[in-house]
Amino acid sequence: MTEPVSDAAVDPEIAAERAYLARARAALEWMRTDMATTETVQDSSEDADYTYVNRVLARDRERRAEELADLPNAPLFFGRIDYRPGAIFEPAPRTGTGSLPDTGPHAESGAAVGAGVPDPRSTTTADHVYVGRRHIHDADGVPLVIDWRAQLASSFYRASPAAPQGVQLRRRFGFDDTPELTAYEDERLVTEATPGGGDIVGGLLAEEIERPRSGPMRDIVATIQPEQDELVRVPLRPALCVQGAPGTGKTAVGLHRIAYLLYTERERLRQDGGVMIIGPNRAFLSYIRNVLPALGEVGVRQTTIEELVGHVPVRRLDESAAARIKGEVRMAEVVRRALWEQPAPLEDILVVERGARRWRIYPDELAETIAELRERDLAYANGPNLLTQRLAHLVMRQMENSGEACDSSTLTQLRRNRSITAAVRKMWPKADPVRLVLTLLTDAERLGRCAEGILGPEEQQTIMLPGRPRGPKSARWSVADLALIDEAAALIDRPSTMGHIVVDEAQDLSPMQCRVIGRRCTRGSLTVLGDIAQGTSPSAVSDWTTLLGHLGQPDARLAVLDRGFRVPAEIIDYAARLLTEIAPVLTAPVGVRHHEEALRISPVAGTDLPEAVVLASREGLKGAGSVGVVAADDHIDQLCTHLRTAGLEPALAGEHEAALESSRLVCVPASIAKGLEFDAVVVVEPVRIVDLTPRGLQQLYVALTRAVSSLHIVHAEELPAALAGESGSAESDWAGAAPAAGV
Numbered sequence: 126m127t128e129p130v131s132d133a134a135v136d137p138e139i140a141a142e143r144a145y146l147a148r149a150r151a152a153l154e155w156m157r158t159d160m161a162t163t164e165t166v167q168d169s170s171e172d173a174d175y176t177y178v179n180r181v182l183a184r185d186r187e188r189r190a191e192e193l194a195d196l197p198n199a200p201l202f203f204g205r206i207d208y209r210p211g212a213i214f215e216p217a218p219r220t221g222t223g224s225l226p227d228t229g230p231h232a233e234s235g236a237a238v239g240a241g242v243p244d245p246r247s248t249t250t251a252d253h254v255y256v257g258r259r260h261i262h263d264a265d266g267v268p269l270v271i272d273w274r275a276q277l278a279s280s281f282y283r284a285s286p287a288a289p290q291g292v293q294l295r296r297r298f299g300f301d302d303t304p305e306l307t308a309y310e311d312e313r314l315v316t317e318a319t320p321g322g323g324d325i326v327g328g329l330l331a332e333e334i335e336r337p338r339s340g341p342m343r344d345i346v347a348t349i350q351p352e353q354d355e356l357v358r359v360p361l362r363p364a365l366c367v368q369g370a371p372g373t374g375k376t377a378v379g380l381h382r383i384a385y386l387l388y389t390e391r392e393r394l395r396q397d398g399g400v401m402i403i404g405p406n407r408a409f410l411s412y413i414r415n416v417l418p419a420l421g422e423v424g425v426r427q428t429t430i431e432e433l434v435g436h437v438p439v440r441r442l443d444e445s446a447a448a449r450i451k452g453e454v455r456m457a458e459v460v461r462r463a464l465w466e467q468p469a470p471l472e473d474i475l476v477v478e479r480g481a482r483r484w485r486i487y488p489d490e491l492a493e494t495i496a497e498l499r500e501r502d503l504a505y506a507n508g509p510n511l512l513t514q515r516l517a518h519l520v521m522r523q524m525e526n527s528g529e530a531c532d533s534s535t536l537t538q539l540r541r542n543r544s545i546t547a548a549v550r551k552m553w554p555k556a557d558p559v560r561l562v563l564t565l566l567t568d569a570e571r572l573g574r575c576a577e578g579i580l581g582p583e584e585q586q587t588i589m590l591p592g593r594p595r596g597p598k599s600a601r602w603s604v605a606d607l608a609l610i611d612e613a614a615a616l617i618d619r620p621s622t623m624g625h626i627v628v629d630e631a632q633d634l635s636p637m638q639c640r641v642i643g644r645r646c647t648r649g650s651l652t653v654l655g656d657i658a659q660g661t662s663p664s665a666v667s668d669w670t671t672l673l674g675h676l677g678q679p680d681a682r683l684a685v686l687d688r689g690f691r692v693p694a695e696i697i698d699y700a701a702r703l704l705t706e707i708a709p710v711l712t713a714p715v716g717v718r719h720h721e722e723a724l725r726i727s728p729v730a731g732t733d734l735p736e737a738v739v740l741a742s743r744e745g746l747k748g749a750g751s752v753g754v755v756a757a758d759d760h761i762d763q764l765c766t767h768l769r770t771a772g773l774e775p776a777l778a779g780e781h782e783a784a785l786e787s788s789r790l791v792c793v794p795a796s797i798a799k800g801l802e803f804d805a806v807v808v809v810e811p812v813r814i815v816d817l818t819p820r821g822l823q824q825l826y827v828a829l830t831r832a833v834s835s836l837h838i839v840h841a842e843e844l845p846a847a848l849a850g851e852s853g854s855a856e857s858d859w860a861g862a863a864p865a866a867g868v
């Protein structure tokens with residue numbers, strides 16, 4: 126790989142690439158104008174239908190023209206791959222009539238772009254294919270830039286010296302903020318072996334990763350790595366599950382995968398209900414919210430499991446024991462029993478009058494009919510209709526047996542018969558999922574009945590709702606309760622499904638939450654992202670096979686990402702010491718970047734701790750980008766206040782939607798640190814994070830792996846055993862550190 130070249134004055138290549146960029150920009154402008162001004166197809170102003178069609182077409186054109194607007198901050202291309210001359214483009218003379226070549230979702234990789242298509246970038250030495258965020262062609266249909274999702278573009282991401290895929294050279298471009306092309310970096314794939322088997326991180330990639338963080342997550346479309354690209358492009362089905370160490374790009378892969386799937390399967394996904402991404406909390410969703418729009422996708426629902434279930438607001442945190450039991454799959458049967466114990470036969474004979482005659486259905490027949498319906502896998506809400514139908518049939522059969530002439534209208538009349546409809550209402554009461562779970566968790570007798578042989582008496586006691594809520598509104602629901610309510614709701618009426626669901630931080634899902642997602646998923650169209658080592662919820666499972674089973678996707682493809690892009694090797698190696706305790710089955714991740722000074726550990730006296738945090742924060746703020754102070758949830762408010770008193774202006778993550786963007790310094794409760802990242806991180810009193818929750822070590826592992834450039838651990842108490850001892854870090858004894866030093 127060559128050193129990045131960045132001086133336009135001395136490098137004629139940069140001047141040439143800038144000229145090409147200007148040409149692409151002009152072509153995009155032409156595409157936009159063409160889209161906006163081309164006449165609508167139909168033109169018959171007297172015909173109302175045509176007028177309507179014209180309006181629809183015109184609106185569609187306007188929308189597509191808007192999509193073609195030149196985004197001010199996004200370069201039109203970010204890379205180039207070179208093939209031998211004639212491999213991609215035919216060196217035909219320019220005809221001016223070239224048809225639009227197929228570089229779309231289904232175009233063949235590596236095949237010539239199209240017969241008779243002239244190529245402005247085909248030189249005597251190479252065919253140049255430019256890769257960007259969207260396809261751009263000129264007025265003659267000549268492709269100037271291909272969409273990164275086109276099949277041909279996958280070689281930009283995946284070609285390697287070992288498997289060059291016909292690519293001779295890969296060029297990555299660097300841009301300034303305007304965005305003007307200011308640099309390029311070449312990698313020769315055919316003639317030059319890449320040292321380290323292609324595992325090195327190029328200068329522009331390292332620069333991109335280390336670009337100071339401010340605000341939400343950015344897309345990585347220009348620098349997707351081969352192992353990531355492979356996962357972005359796997360087909361819709363079967364389900365894909367990605368186990369990835371912190372910072373290996375799972376979230377990025379999930380988001381780019383959505384953009385890719387929408388490119389290749391847009392219509393199918395739309396017809397199947399659209400695409401949705403489920404994240405762990407609002408802070409995380411706010412952090413990722415800009416990535417899909419930057420990739421041109423605005424119609425993707427981004428939600429948490431709480432919002433997805435809806436029904437009631439969450440107002441309480443369960444004790445761990447209660448959350449664990451409520452999250453277990455055993456609860457599905459308890460809820461099922463609670464719902465299906467509701468239909469019950471009348472104790473008396475059902476008498477149906479028709480004219481002068483009376484027909485009778487006896488309680489045992491009613492019981493048999495209800496039992497038969499219970500056996501069937503039907504949605505509870507469909508029961509009344511079917512029961513009415515069955516009862517009408519029973520009466521009609523009696524009528525026929527007694528010689529009465531019956532036809533289809535007899536059945537219709539019987540179905541409307543008042544005695545029958547009133548009996549059905551009584552026997553098959555309406556069910557409301559919230560009320561059902563409320564009674565189940567407040568009525569010990571009912572819970573005892575439904576949980577018989579499933580939950581022990583102590584477990585039953587543990588999951589009862591606190592207080593004596595009088596109705597669904599006064600009850601203080603927890604997240605775990607929502608999954609029970611959703612289970613009931615889905616038994617009553619099947620929920621609508623989605624074309625594709627991406628679940629991030631999936632390791633934290635309880636089995637009952639997995640069922641919430643699984644039942645909304647169309648035939649295995651699911652991407653599951655997570656890291657078993659970061660499982661912090663009380664009911665998190667410890668292996669993917671079990672979790673995928675609960676999601677209803679036992680045949681999912683399991684892939685592993687283990688090259689860490691976010692966290693420097695010095696930090697990830699240190700944090701990975703915890704793995705033997707929290708996830709012994711996982712191998713330690715490999716950090717692709719090295720920063721010798723990345724890790725610093727400062728033991729201080731207890732009384733000095735708050736000041737030491739101020740000091741560490743100030744130091745972090747000296748660098749560019751964001752600083753995160755992560756501490757135990759019951760400690761963070763106090764630290765935040767202290768930082769404010771010291772004249773710093775930290776935001777508190779989770780306090781409001783835009784907290785992460787409102788200040789360079791952010792205080793983060795450890796419980797919501799997952800998925801976030803900061804240029805510099807200060808982790809305060811690790812042992813306090815560990816002691817606060819049953820999965821405290823996992824919580825600490827999350828906290829330690831949020832840093833892009835530096836991690837500073839400040840502690841007064843002993844470090845957890847796995848982290849104590851030689852770390853190779855710069856260890857400074859801050860006991861008695863003079864806060865007045867004015868750092």
Ligand SMILES: Nc1ncnc2c1ncn2[C@@H]1O[C@H](COP(=O)(O)OP(=O)(O)OP(=O)(O)O)[C@@H](O)[C@H]1O
Pocket residue numbers: 330333334343344345348349350353369370371372373374375376377378656690691799800801802830
């Ligand atoms: N190919 C890449 N090019 C540039 N940046 C990358 C690349 N892959 C990952 N990154 C960056 O590394 C950081 C971590 O990525 P991401 O958040 O997707 O990782 P993750 O595996 O989901 O991490 P975690 O498990 O901690 O949530 C992000 O800033 C992302 O932009």
